[in-house]
Amino acid sequence: MAKIIQEPSRTFGEYLLIPNLTTKDCIPENVDLSTPIVRYKKGEKPELSLNIPLVSAVMQSVSDNNMAVALAKNGGVSFIFGSQTIEEQAEMVRKVKKYKAGFVISDSNLTPENTLEDVLALKQKTGHSTMAITEDGTPDGKLAGIVTSRDYRITRDSLDKKIKDFMTKGEDLVVGQEGITLKEANDIIWQHKLNSLPIVDKDFNLVYMVFRKDYSDDKEHPLSLLDKNKSYIVGAGINSRDYAERVPQLVEAGADILCIDSSEGYSEWQKDTIAWIKNYDKNIKVGAGNVVDREGFRYLADAGADFVKIGIGGGSICITREQKGIGRGQASSVLEVAAARDEYFEETGIYVPICSDGGIVHDYHVTLALAMGADFLMLGRYFARFDESPTAKVKLGSGYVKEYWGEGSNRARNWARYDLGSSKKELQFEEGVDSYVPYAGTLDDGLGITLHKVKSTMCNCGCKNIAQMHAEARLCLVSSTSINEGSAHDVILKNQ
Numbered sequence: 198m199a200k201i202i203q204e205p206s207r208t209f210g211e212y213l214l215i216p217n218l219t220t221k222d223c224i225p226e227n228v229d230l231s232t233p234i235v236r237y238k239k240g241e242k243p244e245l246s247l248n249i250p251l252v253s254a255v256m257q258s259v260s261d262n263n264m265a266v267a268l269a270k271n272g273g274v275s276f277i278f279g280s281q282t283i284e285e286q287a288e289m290v291r292k293v294k295k296y297k298a299g300f301v302i303s304d305s306n307l308t309p310e311n312t313l314e315d316v317l318a319l320k321q322k323t324g325h326s327t328m329a330i331t332e333d334g335t336p337d338g339k340l341a342g343i344v345t346s347r348d349y350r351i352t353r354d355s356l357d358k359k360i361k362d363f364m365t366k367g368e369d370l371v372v373g374q375e376g377i378t379l380k381e382a383n384d385i386i387w388q389h390k391l392n393s394l395p396i397v398d399k400d401f402n403l404v405y406m407v408f409r410k411d412y413s414d415d416k417e418h419p420l421s422l423l424d425k426n427k428s429y430i431v432g433a434g435i436n437s438r439d440y441a442e443r444v445p446q447l448v449e450a451g452a453d454i455l456c457i458d459s460s461e462g463y464s465e466w467q468k469d470t471i472a473w474i475k476n477y478d479k480n481i482k483v484g485a486g487n488v489v490d491r492e493g494f495r496y497l498a499d500a501g502a503d504f505v506k507i508g509i510g511g512g513s514i515c516i517t518r519e520q521k522g523i524g525r526g527q528a529s530s531v532l533e534v535a536a537a538r539d540e541y542f543e544e545t546g547i548y549v550p551i552c553s554d555g556g557i558v559h560d561y562h563v564t565l566a567l568a569m570g571a572d573f574l575m576l577g578r579y580f581a582r583f584d585e586s587p588t589a590k591v592k593l594g595s596g597y598v599k600e601y602w603g604e605g606s607n608r609a610r611n612w613a614r615y616d617l618g619s620s621k622k623e624l625q626f627e628e629g630v631d632s633y634v635p636y637a638g639t640l641d642d643g644l645g646i647t648l649h650k651v652k653s654t655m656c657n658c659g660c661k662n663i664a665q666m667h668a669e670a671r672l673c674l675v676s677s678t679s680i681n682e683g684s685a686h687d688v689i690l691k692n693q
């Protein structure tokens with residue numbers, strides 16, 4: 198007969214934290230949310246840490262280069278989705294590594310031979326009215342000039358007028374040379390009363406644009422996660438099929454950390470993938486998963502995973518449990534894997550960080566997951582709601598929503614994520630849905646509030662860092678009746 202685990206599997210909503218003594222120095226401003234993301238030996242420092250314990254999901258609808266920059270500015274990491282061609286994914290990684298706060302890789306480019314009609318169409322598409330004109334129309338071609346909305350009048354000019362006849366020509370432009378600092382670029386902008394400054398290399402090829410409005414960016418993000426060259430740290434998702442082609446190109450593009458993206462990670466496919474990567478270059482960092490128990494964790498830790506990801510069936514867009522009857526409540530999974538991580542550390546002296554992936558509904562679930570032993574969390578729905586996610590913002594009723602779809606939905610068709618060695622495409626079935634999530638504004642604002650809540654609760658628990666939460670937090674199970682007690686009750690709410 199099958200072995201039955203008698204304890205029901207539980208999720209975050211079934212637990213609450215109990216306060217510990219809050220000392221006077223235990224205030225949100227003093228809470229440090231940094232946390233390791235790769236394995237390290239006892240007494241040594243991890244080679245890579247996060248400044249906040251959040252990473253964004255390996256999903257088309259969540260993690261592109263735009264999200265990666267926005268999250269790294271705030272101290273976290275995005276894992277750029279792998280359900281695209283290797284070249285496209287590597288290009289996204291490259292864009293993040295090339296990004297420098299305030300230095301924008303131009304996404305609005307035309308050639309001098311294009312027309313005013315092309316200018317208006319591009320403006321409509323990107324929303325940007327300043328366009329760099331290059332000889333070949335590429336973002337790094339020879340700079341021919343610049344067009345802004347002050348260079349033409351829609352009411353007067355004919356739509357087929359050539360750009361070369363109304364742009365500000367290259368020889369008349371004030372430019373900055375590659376290598377100048379943001380401060381120097383802004384000094385030029387102020388001195389010449391410009392709105393933008395093209396940065397060129399010694400052959401007058403366009404490298405970046407600097408816009409007047411971006412100046413304060415650097416100062417507003419003290420937790421930025423940067424490599425030694427001051428580029429943002431970025432991750433990338435891989436699968437257990439085409440890693441021999443994908444991994445070298447991602448690493449070459451500058452990916453700092455990889456993650457095998459799979460719905461179920463306790464498999465020989467993952468072990469082989471990790472072995473191949475470490476044999477190719479032992480310095481490449483790669484996380485694996487997902488697992489939900491001690492056995493799965495130990496298998497991947499022994500296989501050499503740099504971190505292990507937890508969670509099956511708990512994602513907001515996930516229908517794996519319905520489709521396949523496999524999974525486990527996220528809280529039970531995190532608690533068991535955290536115990537396994539500590540046991541592994543005791544035995545081997547190697548700390549393998551664990552990541553709770555999926556199922557975060559309320560901000561306080563982040564704090565619960567940390568208290569339960571997670572070193573960091575991966576979130577999809579949460580990040581999909583912000584301006585910086587790659588998906589469309591749609592008006593629905595009186596408000597806005599953003600699109601959000603699962604990697605196992607027919608929309609993403611990321612079947613490699615569900616790899617069990619079968620190549621019979623006609624037998625593929627969905628494990629995810631296509632949906633909307635409420636729009637939540639900018640990442641900076643939303644994340645700021647979430648993290649402040651996390652820090653506040655940690656202070657209630659008397660904890661100033663995540664390791665202390667692991668050691669000292671106290672949790673209790675709640676009954677269904679006491680869950681009712683937790684929200685406003687027995688009152689008539691105003692404004693409803």
Ligand code: IMP
Pocket residue numbers: 254255256460508510511512513514515516517554555556557575576577578579602603604605606628629630
């Ligand atoms: P969320 O934060 O609750 O939205 O969950 C995000 C997580 O769901 C991801 O990090 C993946 O682990 C998982 N996931 C993504 N796409 C799918 C899918 O189509 N089916 C099942 N799980 C998915």
